[in-house]
Amino acid sequence: MPGLEQKKIVLGVSGSIAAYKSVFLLRLLVKAGADVKVIMTKSATMFVSPLTFATLSKHDVLTDIASEEAWNNHVELGLWADLILIAPATAQTIAKMANGLCDNLLTATVLSAKCPIMVSPAMDLDMWHHPSTQRNIEQLITDGVRFIPVGHGELASGLVGDGRLEEPENILEYCKAFFEGENSPLAGKKVLITLGPTVEKIDAVRYISNHSTGKMGAAIIVALINRGAEVTAICGPIDANIILPPEVNVLPVLSADDMYARSIEVYKKGVDIAIFAAAVADYKVQNTSEQKIKKTDDNLSIELTPNPDIAFELGKIKSTKTIHLGFALETNDGMDNAKSKLSKKNFDLVALNHPGADTGFKADTNKVTLLGKDSKVDDIPKSSKKVIAEYIIRRLESFFQ
Ligand code: PMT
Numbered sequence: 001m002p003g004l005e006q007k008k009i010v011l012g013v014s015g016s017i018a019a020y021k022s023v024f025l026l027r028l029l030v031k032a033g034a035d036v037k038v039i040m041t042k043s044a045t046m047f048v049s050p051l052t053f054a055t056l057s058k059h060d061v062l063t064d065i066a067s068e069e070a071w072n073n074h075v076e077l078g079l080w081a082d083l084i085l086i087a088p089a090t091a092q093t094i095a096k097m098a099n100g101l102c103d104n105l106l107t108a109t110v111l112s113a114k115c116p117i118m119v120s121p122a123m124d125l126d127m128w129h130h131p132s133t134q135r136n137i138e139q140l141i142t143d144g145v146r147f148i149p150v151g152h153g154e155l156a157s158g159l160v161g162d163g164r165l166e167e168p169e170n171i172l173e174y175c176k177a178f179f180e181g182e183n184s185p186l187a188g189k190k191v192l193i194t195l196g197p198t199v200e201k202i203d204a205v206r207y208i209s210n211h212s213t214g215k216m217g218a219a220i221i222v223a224l225i226n227r228g229a230e231v232t233a234i235c236g237p238i239d240a241n242i243i244l245p246p247e248v249n250v251l252p253v254l255s256a257d258d259m260y261a262r263s264i265e266v267y268k269k270g271v272d273i274a275i276f277a278a279a280v281a282d283y284k285v286q287n288t289s290e291q292k293i294k295k296t297d298d299n300l301s302i303e304l305t306p307n308p309d310i311a312f313e314l315g316k317i318k319s320t321k322t323i324h325l326g327f328a329l330e331t332n333d334g335m336d337n338a339k340s341k342l343s344k345k346n347f348d349l350v351a352l353n354h355p356g357a358d359t360g361f362k363a364d365t366n367k368v369t370l371l372g373k374d375s376k377v378d379d380i381p382k383s384s385k386k387v388i389a390e391y392i393i394r395r396l397e398s399f400f401q
Contacts, residue, residue, distance in 0.1 A: 003176040005033035010077055010113075012086035012106045014054070014093040015043025017156040018122035018165035022087055023048060025168035026056050032172060037077060039063070039106045041093065051339035064281055065105040074105055078113035085175060086110075087148070088122030088165045088200060091133050097145070098136035118178065120148040120171050125161030129382065134365065138384040144226070145174075147390050148174050152381060162381035177397070185400035186393070187228030192271045193217055194263060194278035194310060196236030198256040202302060203289035211361035214238025216327075219389035229273075234262045236278055237357045256280045256307035263310050273396065274318075275325045276345075277313040279361070283307060293326065316344030323399045324393070325349045329360060338371050348373050348399065358382075370395055 013022045019040075029036050038053040038061045050061035062073055078084070084094060086106070093107065097119070102108040110117060111217060119140060128150060129131055141147055148171060151164035155217040166174075177184065195217025200208040214235065224231050225245045232249040236259065244250055251266070253259045259280060267274065283304035293300070311326050319326055326347040328338040338352040353360045354367040360383060366388045372395070380391045 002397070003032045004029060004179060007034045007080045007175075007179055008080055009034045009036045009055075009109055009175070010081040010084045010109065011036050011038045011057075012040075012084060012089070012093075012110070013038060013044040013048070014041045014086065014088060014090040014106065016088040016090050016122045016165070017047060018088040019044050019047040021165055021168050023052055023056065025087055025171055026053060028168055029175065030056060032176070034175075037062075037080070039077070039109060041104050041106050041379060043090075043092075046319050053311055062105055063105075064213045065108055074108040075112045076165075078109050078111075078115070081113065081115045081116060082091060082098065083115055083175065083178060084113050084117045085120070085171070086118070087120035089119040089170055090121075091123045091127045091130075091136075094119065094121060094133065094136050094140065098139040098143075116144070116146060116178070117146060118146040118148060118174065120166050120174075121150050121163070122165035123163045124155055124157050125149075125159055125163045128161075128163035134384045134387070138364075138386045141222075141386045141390065142266070146174075147159045147387065149387070149391055149394070150381070184227035184229075185397050186224060186273075189229045189272040190270060191224055191229045191231045191273045191275065192234065192263065192266050193221060193224075193231060193275040194234045194236075194259055194280070195221070196238040197279050198236050198259055198281045199254045199257065200281045200284040200307075201288045203291065203293045205292050208283075208285070209237075209279060210281065212236070212238075212279035213362050214242055215362070215364065216366060216385050216388070217275075218242045218244060219385040220275060220277060220392060221245065222386065223389040223393040227397075232266050232271075234259050234266065234278070249352060256310070258285060260308040260313065263314065267314050273323045273325070274311075278310075279329065280310060281307055282309075309345070311345045311347070315344075318346055323348045323396065325351065328352045329355060332353065335369070335371070338369070342373055349395060368392075 036057045037059045040063045054061045096107045101113045148166050153164050196214035197210045197212040251262050286303040286305045324347045330337045338350050342350045352369045359367040367382040368380045
């Protein structure tokens with residue numbers, strides 16, 4: 001099983017029942033040609049003996065930061081490794097990493113590492129969904145740590161839900177993908193993304209808009225940039241606190257007409273992927289007024305006329321090589337409507353939002369189901385938008401593998 005020849009990997013094992021799976025993971029990594037050194041936290045040694053890892057890795061396993069050997073090694077290991085992979089990464093280890101704490105050998109090594117770091121979390125579902133864990137994961141992604149999504153299924157507690165360690169075979173694939181040509185098939189791909197709301201003028205001072213902040217779109221942009229994609233963002237007036245990465249070509253727009261014109265212009269120059277994350281107003285005001293409309297005692301009717309449907313229009317001229325990802329925001333019959341948008345707008349993949357108090361518009365978290373034109377459905381657990389973006393990008397990558 002080739003793919004990782006001569007790669008130097010530090011495998012960090014923290015204290016979860018899933019630590020037994022790291023033994024299988026270690027075997028797979030070694031079989032694939034990697035040279036693996038294992039660091040265990042103290043609590044991990046309660047689940048699996050260091051001797052098991054030492055025997056399979058053919059290296060001593062380091063556990064104690066206080067030992068003289070380990071003390072010297074935490075810097076050395078961070079320099080030696082091409083990748084530090086932490087699997088399982090517990091809520092505790094993730095929290096320490098997100099805050100720069102280094103009270104054990106693993107977190108000290110992480111803090112002095114010069115190489116990329118990947119985490120594969122494992123924990124019970126309530127711990128996974130806890131806002132602090134989601135905040136910490138989001139912080140790690142912002143810090144450039146690569147994140148392997150958790151699985152869904154039966155957990156050690158007997159509960160069923162999100163938080164399972166990804167299967168060792170799949171973690172191996174993430175490692176291989178990381179080392180293969182600039183890590184991602186999205187490297188160098190030209191991506192057009194629409195994001196944010198549109199603003200439809202009524203008169204000199206009034207407009208029609210919606211609650212989109214651009215957070216979901218911005219999270220996708222960060223994930224794309226991290227993979228080396230060339231991104232052009234056709235950007236409605238997004239939340240002022242959102243800072244897009246400097247690498248992105250940002251084209252600000254206001255109305256759906258502006259967004260449509262800019263999108264067509266960029267699209268015609270050639271794109272590999274088009275992502276429609278904007279909440280585009282379906283209607284605009286038929287007769288706008290340059291003056292402020294005066295208040296009277298009468299009712300006021302404003303006639304609306306349809307806006308261009310950007311995704312639909314680009315879907316009509318799409319080549320088979322281009323991948324289109326759309327969103328669907330539905331308050332009822334979500335799956336049926338998403339399916340119909342998938343085919344009507346010629347999407348390859350649609351992300352159906354499940355809007356709620358802390359999902360959909362505005363929130364930092366979201367709940368999304370991915371539906372492919374191949375009928376493959378992925379229910380992504382409620383997570384921060386940055387984490388959701390990682391799931392979406394992973395699915396997009398599969399179109400180019
Ligand atoms: O920005 P946030 O606050 O983070 O919120 C994120 C979001 C909820 C806005 C985002 O995740 C999202 O779902 N965006 C699309 C919302 C939407 O307009 O959905 P729709 O079901 O009305 O449209 C379907 C698809 O067609 C969308 O991809 C939309 O961008 C596209 N469309 C719609 C109308 C139109 N005139 N032109 C379009 O391109």
